[in-house]
Amino acid sequence: MVADNTITGKNVLIAGGAKNLGGLISRDLAAQGARAVAVHYNSEATRSAAEETASAVSAAGAAVHLLQADLTSAAAVSKLFDDAKEAIGPIDIAINTTGMVIKKPLREITEEDYDKIFAVNAKTALFFIQQAGEKLSDRGKIVTLVTSLLSAFTGLYSIYAGSKAPVEHFTRAASKEFGERGISVTAVAPGPMETPFFYGQETKDSAEYNQNAADLSKFTATGLTDPKDIVPLVRFLVSDGWWITGQTILANGGYTTR
Numbered sequence: 222m223v224a225d226n227t228i229t230g231k232n233v234l235i236a237g238g239a240k241n242l243g244g245l246i247s248r249d250l251a252a253q254g255a256r257a258v259a260v261h262y263n264s265e266a267t268r269s270a271a272e273e274t275a276s277a278v279s280a281a282g283a284a285v286h287l288l289q290a291d292l293t294s295a296a297a298v299s300k301l302f303d304d305a306k307e308a309i310g311p312i313d314i315a316i317n318t319t320g321m322v323i324k325k326p327l328r329e330i331t332e333e334d335y336d337k338i339f340a341v342n343a344k345t346a347l348f349f350i351q352q353a354g355e356k357l358s359d360r361g362k363i364v365t366l367v368t369s370l371l372s373a374f375t376g377l378y379s380i381y382a383g384s385k386a387p388v389e390h391f392t393r394a395a396s397k398e399f400g401e402r403g404i405s406v407t408a409v410a411p412g413p414m415e416t417p418f419f420y421g422q423e424t425k426d427s428a429e430y431n432q433n434a435a436d437l438s439k440f441t442a443t444g445l446t447d448p449k450d451i452v453p454l455v456r457f458l459v460s461d462g463w464w465i466t467g468q469t470i471l472a473n474g475g476y477t478t479r
């Protein structure tokens with residue numbers, strides 16, 4: 222079968238595609254020639270960022286459709302794919318950037334913390350991959366955002382890293398199961414990134430530690446992973462990098478290893 226791994230003319234669905242890393246990916250894939258981008262957002266507070274992203278996607282020449290949903294139920298994820306397909310046509314590329322973070326000592330973690338974070342980081346991720354496997358076009362591409370903490374020996378991030386960890390296995394299994402339709406499935410694991418998601422959990426000292434922890438820290442604006450440096454990796458994985466499947470790729474300037 223002839224490979225078709227371009228972004229040109231493709232329809233893209235991006236969960237959490239309104240702002241920060243997801244917003245940059247929405248803009249980038251539009252600029253790379255995607256035909257249409259379905260941009261998902263969750264909270265009302267994100268609506269204006271979603272509208273800004275929609276304008277940028279449109280200015281780059283792609284059709285755009287905004288979708289609002291809390292994705293912590295399987296039904297909501299299924300509806301997201303159905304609504305996106307109805308709005309922009311068959312989906313070729315599905316990217317899930319949704320996530321939440323809780324940083325606290327293991328002894329202080331409550332059952333509510335556990336249920337909340339696993340609902341987004343593990344449950345949404347599983348059903349997103351499942352629905353993508355069922356509803357994406359042949360030769361489709363699926364990417365999930367995880368974290369470089371998966372390979373860190375550190376405290377305080379037990380339920381954040383722990384709730385992202387299952388995605389590695391979902392990704393491997395999905396690459397096996399969807400491979401016969403030519404679908405490539407990967408996970409991308411950035412280091413601590415320059416977004417409010419990171420700063421919300423950190424003290425001045427812990428932020429400073431992370432700003433100096435990567436081998437390449439002093440060559441970025443803040444020392445953290447710049448989300449702009451994650452975008453080309455995602456772009457590659459959903460196009461010419463299709464041969465990489467079932468893998469979790471760390472991109473962190475030399476912050477953690479395996």
Ligand SMILES: NC(=O)c1ccc[n+]([C@@H]2O[C@H](COP(=O)([O-])OP(=O)(O)OC[C@H]3O[C@@H](n4cnc5c(N)ncnc54)[C@H](OP(=O)(O)O)[C@@H]3O)[C@@H](O)[C@H]2O)c1
Nearest residue numbers: 237241242263264267291292318319320413414416418419
């Ligand atoms: N920033 C970092 O230090 C860092 C490092 C490594 C990996 N990551 C991962 O990278 C991804 C993007 O993070 P980011 O830094 O760009 O921050 P972000 O914009 O806050 O990304 C998180 C996204 O998840 C969405 N979300 C949260 N709960 C949801 C729910 N119940 N249903 C649907 N969507 C929901 C948020 O939407 P609303 O805000 O509208 O609720 C938001 O768009 C995340 O998966 C994160 O775990 C981040």
